[in-house]
Amino acid sequence: MSKVRVLVGTRKGAFILTSDGKRKRWKVSGPHFTGWEVYHVKGSPADPNRLYASQCSGWFGQVIQRSSDGGKTWEAPGGGITIAPGGMPAGESNKFVYDTTPETGKPLTTHQFYDGKPHPWEFKRVWHLEPSTTDPDTVYAGVEDAALFRSTDGGKSWQELAGLRGHESGPGWHPGAGGMCLHTILLDPSNSQRMYIAISAAGAFRTDDAGKTWKPINRGLKSQYIPDPDAEVGHCVHRIALHRSRPNVLFMQKHWDVMRSDNAGDSWQEVSGNLPTDFGFVIDVHAHEPETIYVVPIKSDSEHFPLDGKLRVYRSQTGGNEWEALTKGLPQRNCFVNVLRDAMAVDSLEQCGVYFGTTGGQVYASADAGDSWAPIVRDLPAVVSVEVQTLP
Amino acid sequence: MIRVTLPQHLRTLAHVSSEVELEIKGQVTTRSVLDALEARYPMLRGTIRDHMTQQRRPFLRFFACEQDLSHDPPDTPLPDAVASGAEPFMIIGAIAGG
Numbered sequence: 001m002s003k004v005r006v007l008v009g010t011r012k013g014a015f016i017l018t019s020d021g022k023r024k025r026w027k028v029s030g031p032h033f034t035g036w037e038v039y040h041v042k043g044s045p046a047d048p049n050r051l052y053a054s055q056c057s058g059w060f061g062q063v064i065q066r067s068s069d070g071g072k073t074w075e076a077p078g079g080g081i082t083i084a085p086g087g088m089p090a091g092e093s094n095k096f097v098y099d100t101t102p103e104t105g106k107p108l109t110t111h112q113f114y115d116g117k118p119h120p121w122e123f124k125r126v127w128h129l130e131p132s133t134t135d136p137d138t139v140y141a142g143v144e145d146a147a148l149f150r151s152t153d154g155g156k157s158w159q160e161l162a163g164l165r166g167h168e169s170g171p172g173w174h175p176g177a178g179g180m181c182l183h184t185i186l187l188d189p190s191n192s193q194r195m196y197i198a199i200s201a202a203g204a205f206r207t208d209d210a211g212k213t214w215k216p217i218n219r220g221l222k223s224q225y226i227p228d229p230d231a232e233v234g235h236c237v238h239r240i241a242l243h244r245s246r247p248n249v250l251f252m253q254k255h256w257d258v259m260r261s262d263n264a265g266d267s268w269q270e271v272s273g274n275l276p277t278d279f280g281f282v283i284d285v286h287a288h289e290p291e292t293i294y295v296v297p298i299k300s301d302s303e304h305f306p307l308d309g310k311l312r313v314y315r316s317q318t319g320g321n322e323w324e325a326l327t328k329g330l331p332q333r334n335c336f337v338n339v340l341r342d343a344m345a346v347d348s349l350e351q352c353g354v355y356f357g358t359t360g361g362q363v364y365a366s367a368d369a370g371d372s373w374a375p376i377v378r379d380l381p382a383v384v385s386v387e388v389q390t391l392p
Numbered sequence: 393m394i395r396v397t398l399p400q401h402l403r404t405l406a407h408v409s410s411e412v413e414l415e416i417k418g419q420v421t422t423r424s425v426l427d428a429l430e431a432r433y434p435m436l437r438g439t440i441r442d443h444m445t446q447q448r449r450p451f452l453r454f455f456a457c458e459q460d461l462s463h464d465p466p467d468t469p470l471p472d473a474v475a476s477g478a479e480p481f482m483i484i485g486a487i488a489g490g
Contacts, residue, residue, distance in 0.1 A: 035401055059451040059485045060401060060439040076405065076435040094438045 004347045005389040006355055008363055009038035012381035014053055016071045021349055023367040026376045032074065033065065040342055042129050043389045047136035052155060054126035062125050064093045064155045078156035093155050096123045096143055099162035106166045111145065112174040121145045128342060130185035142182035146173060146199040161211035169216060169233045176200035176236050183341055189244040196265060201236040206265050217265030221254060238281045239341045243290035251293050253283040258295055260320050271320025276307050282344035286369060287352040291319040294354060294370060296339040305336035315370050329373035330364065342385035349390055357383025394425055395480040406433040411480060420475040422454055423466035440483060451486040
């Protein structure tokens with residue numbers, strides 16, 4: 001029987017939740033990396049036992065962790081007691097250095113800061129890790145200040161794909177309230193040359209040459225909080241999702257507005273429809289129904305909790321515009337948690353499972369595509385990210 | 393033998409349970425102690441000093457012999473008691489309240 005493994009990143013460590021295909025009884029492992037913020041944990045599609053985790057701390061900075069046994073044991077890649085020729089340590093798995101070489105890095109020295117003045121790029125943390133679909137040792141990292149890095153040696157060393165930051169709009173990018181983070185990385189499963197990324201608050205970008213050059217894909221987004229609501233860049237995109245069978249169709253939860261693109265991001269249409277509020281962070285797509293999508297509406301950008309204290313997932317089975325509230329098993333009064341941008345995922349069992357975590361420490365699971373919900377755990381630290389692996 | 397004490401999170405990361413003992417050739421300074429520490433435990437690179445600038449991370453302090461050595465130049469010789477191993481070189485994380 002198939003199994004599922006839910007990878008949870010929290011403000012104080014990581015947790016691994018496992019169950020059989022019934023998804024009724026769960027085993028909880030953790031905390032891993034106790035006391036550290038874990039922004040993201042994700043498994044390799046090419047080798048499900050290969051996991052990558054981003055752990056960070058205000059005291060000690062960024063650490064990358066890797067597991068080769070499904071999370072039973074972890075190592076900082078290259079961080080063993082090894083001395084390279086010349087006597088210096090080989091482990092540099094947490095070294096993220098912006099490319100400043102003339103060939104590829106160009107003289108990219110500043111972006112815009114909150115005060116509107118140029119500000120140097122400063123590495124702060126890894127928000128999102130996206131393993132390659134084909135090679136367990138290749139993994140992408142989206143970081144703050146916004147940039148995209150790649151490792152091809154299992155996380156031991158990282159190189160920036162500087163063409164993104166090298167886009168002519170780069171010096172004009174500015175941070176959102178949570179920092180200037182590259183938080184979304186989508187690899188096109190049918191085209192190894194194409195990927196999508198999103199940055200708060202620069203917007204969405206696409207590459208069609210494996211990361212050498214990038215194109216802003218924000219036409220159709222309207223954001224009243226920037227001077228030109230239709231600007232090419234500057235939009236606070238919170239999350240993008242796609243279905244692997246149809247990678248040209250994208251769904252976006254923007255700061256405000258739920259959006260859809262049918263042409264790989266070249267243009268977007270709003271599909272917020274009858275949502276009670278179209279602010280939110282997460283968005284995801286059903287594993288088997290490309291037109292079924294999920295969001296968790298949040299009251300507003302100044303009140304980051306569900307409307308009326310009712311935690312409701314909304315599902316559209318029409319690719320947007322027509323939404324239904326899913327409430328069975330979710331608290332419908334006095335609930336004032338948030339669901340952060342990387343904190344929703346789906347499994348690919350025959351009856352699609354949907355999962356999300358809250359800043360109140362609950363991880364909810366639905367084994368029936370959202371019709372009903374139950375908490376797997378209720379009292380974790382604030383949940384930052386949720387990923388799911390479907391295992392044979 | 394130089395004795396170094398680490399904050400709990402860095403002990404966990406380096407897989408050590410108590411003080412670390414390091415052999416240092418030449419002058420014992422903050423820089424030579426940290427170089428030796430990172431050579432022995434590469435997973436600590438970047439967690440005490442910034443990878444590029446080699447500056448101490450702002451929420452960490454270096455104490456020894458009841459003195460705060462955090463702001464001393466990194467090539468200043470450490471006290472004899474540290475060099476002889478009588479006293480540890482202490483890497484301390486700032487206290488966070490709340």
